[in-house]
Amino acid sequence: MTNSKTGVLMMIGACTIWxxxxxxxxxxxHVPPLELLAHRTVWSFVVFAGLLAVQGRLGALRTALGTVRNAATLGLAALMISANWFLFIFSVQAGHVTQTSxxxxxxPLVSVLLGVLVMKERLARMQWVAVALAALGVAQLTWGLGAxxxxxxxxxxxxxxxxxxxxNLKTGAVVSVTGEVALLSGPALLYLGxxxxxxAGVFGSDAVTTALLVFSGLLTALPLVLFSGAAQKLSMATVGLMQYINPTLQFFCAVVIFGEALTLYHTLAFGLIWLALALYSGxxxxxxxxxxxRSMTSPAEAPL
Structure with a gap:
């Protein structure tokens, strides 16, 4: 099997799990979101640290956390991803999977805007159109729902x-995420203790709940490992396009499996954002x- 085919399968696997x-x-x-987040953090660290230990790469983790700048950067990243995880868990439990999707x-379009505002990146005209369409989708949804x-x-x-x-971090994806959950695991263990x-803790209350909580570590680690492997084998454009499998499956779960309401305003918002993503991806x-x-044409081969 070629590298690209392996990469595609790994990317499909990661996005399907997500x-x-x-x-x-x-x-x-039945598990409060904050408690579930704490377990996800701790068991993720166990899995990631175990993976690095098997690979003989625990030294890379010490290096990643060895300087104040790197540790601060990973700490800030950890705060962002933990906030993201918490809100995702809360939203699923509260029946808002349509919104997570x-x-x-x-x-991707928010990342583009952050690149323009913070990194001073420049966009092509059609990319600006894509951002405007997404903004229009959010605006009409806000107007339609009143919030x-x-x-x-x-x-x-x-x-x-x-x-x-x-x-700008030099560490790889698995090492950096291990560093993030390592920084979060201390507070998580204190909270669980x-x-x-x-x-009030649910861990150990019954076998099924306990097993599911432990499984959260593998559920977090496996797709990231697959994604990291796919990113090394595929072009960035292919990786970017295939990432839309994740919210598409979340949308399927929300509407088809969970039966969440889909208003006209939601439909319009999704339509505008899908169009925006199609333009931007194109x-x-x-x-x-x-x-x-350009990279395949060397200076010596370039036409005069």
Whole structure:
């Protein structure tokens, strides 16, 4: 099997796990979101640290956390991803998976805006049109519902900021995420210890709940490992396009499996954002092909 085919399968696997993850969190609706987040953090650290230990790469984790600057950067990234995880868990349990789906559809375009505002990147005209269409979708949804889709917006912004913060880190994806959950595991363990001291913790209350809580570590780690492997084998444009599998499956879970209401305003918002993503992705693919053609043409072969 070629590298590209392996990469595609790995990317499909990662996005499928992420996309159907609301089914898992619905099974734990009796666990408060903050407690579930704490367990996810701790068990994720166990899995990631174990993986690095098997690979003989625990030294890379010490290096990643060895300087104040790196540790501060990972700490800030950890705050963003933990906020994102908490809101996602809360939204699934509260029956707002449609909004989480919308948020992850919006995330690529929020990342584009952050790139323009913070990194001073420049966009092509059609990319600006795509951003405007997405903004129009959010605006009409806000007007129609009488309130902004805060869950979608916060999910998109926190995930966008998370990517922006990690942009200049030299450490790999698995090492950096291990560092993040390592920083969060201390407070998480303290919270869980306090909770059980009050007699309120659910861990150990029954075998199924306990097993599901432990499984949260693998559910977090496996798709990230698959995604990291796919990113090394596929072009960035392909990775970007295939990431839409995740919110599409979340949308399927929300509407078909959970039976969440889909208003006309939601339909219009999704339509405008899908159109925006199609335009932006088309421009990105064209730009990447142009870069490839330029890189394949050496100065000596270039026409006079």
């Amino acid at each position: 996309g159907f993850s609301p089914l898992y969190y619905k099974l734990l609706v 919308l948020g992850y559809y919006m995330f 902004a889709p805060w869950i979608s917006l916060i999910l998109a912004v926190t995930f966008g900021l998370y990517g922006l913060i990690k942009r 306090w909770l059980h001291g009050q007699g 421009v990105s693919l064209t730009q990447e092909r142009a870069r490839r053609r």
